[in-house]
């Protein structure tokens with residue numbers, strides 16, 4: 001057994017907990033400076049452990065999944081994504097549900113989405129050009145990026161057949177996403193009609209009806225489209241229709257806001273780093289300009305865009321903290337974490353760890369190639385925006401592929417600039433820049449393919 005976790009004074013805890021559950025980043029910065037990257041908070045059934053030390057995280061991710069529970073008393077996601085979602089499942093149920101989706105997310109299928117990602121980004125860029133304000137005023141790139149990411153996720157999951165429903169799906173996710181960001185108390189279960197919770201449940205029923213119609217469609221008339229995830233799940237036959245519905249709601253829910261917020265951060269940082277933006281544009285000219293087909297080889301050649309994506313997610317992981325409950329007593333980083341503790345592991349703390357990263361608050365994509373071999377191995381365990389191990393993000397390859405291709409294509413065709421300080425992070429479930437991503441945007445003025 002290890003040592004007891006350090007904790008802040010008891011009288012400060014109610015306020016700290018309230019702040020942590022609303023907007024975690026400032027509290028995490030504050031308590032790291034006071035207590036270090038691992039500490040305890042709360043008491044009794046609301047006992048928590050924050051873990052942000054890279055070496056302790058490596059240990060945590062290597063422990064067997066049975067040491068933890070994702071279906072725990074604080075997991076409010078189930079109400080939105082459904083009780084059969086892999087995200088709120090444990091044991092054999094989790095393994096079966098995750099495996100079916102993982103098979104559907106094969107590398108071949110993923111690579112098949114590359115041309116669509118570039119084509120949809122080009123369509124979004126045309127939309128930006130059509131709506132550019134004549135007076136050169138700033139525009140908010142966050143909603144533009146959100147619409148683009150939703151468009152891509154819906155096409156990736158269902159193929160082009162579903163594209164006409166994209167806007168409706170986006171609307172059905174607005175209320176649930178806002179609901180998940182509301183206070184924990186506001187999310188306590190209750191059966192009352194005409195409330196926000198009742199409207200969120202109605203949105204989910206409307207989404208289910210859309211998915212059900214698509215499942216029926218696939219059974220009646222398979223498209224044979226090798227990139228269609230829903231068709232792969234239906235043909236696979238392992239999951240019931242209700243399980244398929246919950247996984248589809250999960251994939252949209254987990255894949256849409258996270259990627260859109262990361263894109264907003266990437267543009268926010270790049271709009272203040274003209275040199276980074278120029279290099280992205282030059283690389284994109286070279287890579288897209290010499291590509292016969294846009295495919296996985298094109299993606300692999302976008303090395304600077306890949307580093308820019310990684311640097312953004314280091315500083316601003318979409319999940320600042322991710323929860324799991326200790327199902328048994330465990331020891332993490334030399335500290336005892338008793339059974340029943342809610343562990344909030346933090347990609348945000350690891351990404352800013354001063355032992356792992358030189359000048360951790362600086363946005364410097366080249367840090368990944370400048371590091372020595374020793375720094376690189378510490379940096380590797382400190383870069384965990386998608387988690388690691390058996391419960392890591394199932395969409396990590398799709399998200400990275402989208403962010404890299406989108407930023408490269410945008411830099412090839414647009415100039416962006418913003419002044420003033422980088423906005424603070426907002427949001428507990430998904431970390432996004434406060435106030436969106438306002439910036440001045442114009443055409444880059446180069447010929448593109």
Ligand code: HEM
Pocket residue numbers: 086087088098153250251252254255256258259262317318319322323324385386387388390391392393394395396398399
């Ligand atoms: C930049 C974008 C994204 C980030 C930063 C991100 C991050 C994460 C993190 C931190 C976890 C939890 C790991 C844990 O609890 O240990 C997770 C889980 C998950 N993510 Fe993502 N994610 C992103 C995009 C996506 C996309 C595009 C999809 C799918 C289309 C997706 C689907 C999922 C699912 C289904 C899980 C649950 C896996 C399980 O419980 O086995 N995510 N993600």
